[in-house]
Amino acid sequence: MWLIDSSIGRKVIMSVTGLFLVLFLIFHMSMNVTAIFSGETYNDICGFLGANWYALAGTMVLAAGVVLHIVFAFILSYRNYKARPIGYSTQKNQKEVELASQNMLVLGLIILLGLGLHLSHFWAKMQLPEILGTTPAYEGEFTNGAELIKITFSNLGICVGYIAWFFVIWFHLTHGIWSAFQSTGLDNKVWFPRLKMCANILSTIIFLGFTAVVVAGYLQSN
Amino acid sequence: MATxxxxKVNLKVWRQADSKAKGEFKLYENVETTPDTSFLExxxxxxxxxxxxxxxxxxFDHDCREGICGMCSLFINGHPHGPxxxxxxxxxxxxxFKDGETITVEPWRSAAFPxxxxxxxxxxxxDQIQQAGGYVSFNCGGAQDANAIPISKVDADEAMDSATCIGCGACVAACKNGSAMxxxxxxxxxxxxxxxxxxEAVKRVKSMVAKMDELGFGNCTNTRACEAECPKCISISNIARMNREFICAKFKD
Known part of the structure; x- marks a missing residue:
């Protein structure tokens, strides 16, 4: 199977799963932004998703995308390590080489760490108990997402941590988005600067959207 | 102080007796040269x-000494072919370089380039990758008329730009993954x-990529270090083209 056996195939898997996760981020960010303006609307969206079959199917597809992206990142990194068993004593990069492109695995690992914390803050308190059929201690314990946002982001330390995490995601995406198009062959000399610009704009929109929710959550709860 | x-420069050079030896840096101090002397000289x-x-x-490898044969290599002060x-x-x-500077000289580092x-x-x-498909199979005969096969100037120029690759290996040396893409x-x-x-495009791209993978080169992570260090300024748009050719070829299977 060329997608698994060849270097280009493995990169195609990274690209397709990466772009899928970017689409999810856009959806997630758009959904979160509604919480700034109307907690009720946000709760309605949460309720629409909840533990319904389509939300569970979506969650499983999303989890598969994350797992594939991470597994292939490690496979590629291991092969890259084997390709240069002895490193240089001194290696410098020309200005064209961006910092993000050199550190995608490290950035990815930080994102993964943050994802664990994020899931424990929200998913474990909303969709998971619904899946497990846990009885809520009070009305709306698992469904009032808008309130959970305010409670979580009332802590300044958590807010700073989240914004730092969003910055790492931004950094990862500035390289990842255009790189996905390059790896799937959808790039050329004309489109390269355009794709880079689109990657920067989209990454920044995602960063600002998520950050705005954290800031609003902090301000509304203090 | 030199006139x-x-x-005068200090050369910190990698010395290794053979492919199996451990190897180490050796410092040669006060090597006298002139600013107009080439590094190889x-x-x-x-x-x-x-x-x-x-x-x-x-x-060390060298041949034409005019930048066209692709024989010279050397990782100098952190850059393939120098700064x-x-x-x-x-x-x-x-x-x-500056007078009195210590210049570090290393070989290309890649598992595929021992x-x-x-x-x-x-x-x-x-050479093995080239032999896997980097050619056109023609039955010999009389040379065709120059305009028998019309080719646009844009395509001809781009093909020429790609063909300027001298196969020196600086791309592999520069890439943090040791990729030959x-x-x-x-x-x-x-x-x-x-x-x-x-x-023969479909067969070529599949054969050459398979040989590249077999020889243990790393994967391309689009850092663009290869393009930045290539002495012939080969563009990474070639990599996108090869990805496209390869993916299409595999879907045709």
Whole structure:
């Protein structure tokens, strides 16, 4: 199977799963932004998703995308390590080489760490108990997402941590988005600067959207 | 202190007796040269002094010394072919360095390019990739009329740009993953862009990529270090083209 056996195939898997996760981020960010303006609307969206079959199917597809992206990142990194068993004593990069492109695995690992914390803050308190059929201690314990946002982001330390995490995601995406198009062959000399610009704009929109929710959550709860 | 026309540099050079030896850096201090002397000539000067002293001269690859053969290599002060962009080591002059500077010289580092001795590496892997499909199979006959196959200027220029790759291996040396994608994509592109090369395009890209993977080169993570360090300024748009060619070829299977 060329997608698994060849270097280009493995990169195609990274690209397709990466772009899928970017689409999810856009959806997630758009959904979160509604919480700034109307907690009720946000709760309605949460309720629409909840533990319904389509939300569970979506969650499983999303989890598969994350797992594939991470597994292939490690496979590629291991092969890259084997390709240069002895490193240089001194290696410098020309200005064209961006910092993000050199550190995608490290950035990815930080994102993964943050994802664990994020899931424990929200998913474990909303969709998971619904899946497990846990009885809520009070009305709306698992469904009032808008309130959970305010409670979580009332802590300044958590807010700073989240914004730092969003910055790492931004950094990862500035390289990842255009790189996905390059790896799937959808790039050329004309489109390269355009794709880079689109990657920067989209990454920044995602960063600002998520950050705005954290800031609003902090301000509304203090 | 050297006079205006001369300069002294310290050369920290990787010495390795053979492919199995451990190897280490050796510092050669106060090597006298001039700003207008090329880097390879400075190594020649150092080698002459070593021979006079009865020591083993430093082994390094070189041939045409005019930037077209792709034989010279050397990782100099953290850059393949030295700090100058768009130039090979043989086109690097000592005026790029400061008087008294210590210059670190290493061989290309890649599992697919094992060190033969000192700074000389075996780049036979590139020949193997070329042999896997980097050619056009023609039945010989009379040369066709020049305009029998019309080719647009844009395609002709791009194919020519790709064909300027001299196969030196700087892309592999520069890439943190030791990937040969820039070299292979340039060789795939120079044919893929021309009608004569399209006939075997599907078979070519599959064979060359398979050979590249088999030889243990790393994966491309689009850092663009290869493009930035390539002495012939080969564009990474070739890599996108090869990815496209390869994916389409596999879907046709």
């Amino acid at each position: 205006d026309n001369t300069m 400075t190594l020649d000067i150092l080698n002459e002094t070593l021979v006079e002293k009865g020591e083993e001269p430093i082994v 100058a962009q768009g130039a090979t080591t043989c086109q690097l002059y000592m005026r790029r 060190v033969i001795k000192d700074l000389m590496v075996n780049r036979n892997a590139f 820039l070299f292979v994509s340039a060789k795939v592109s120079q044919f893929a862009l021309l009608p004569q090369g399209r006939v």
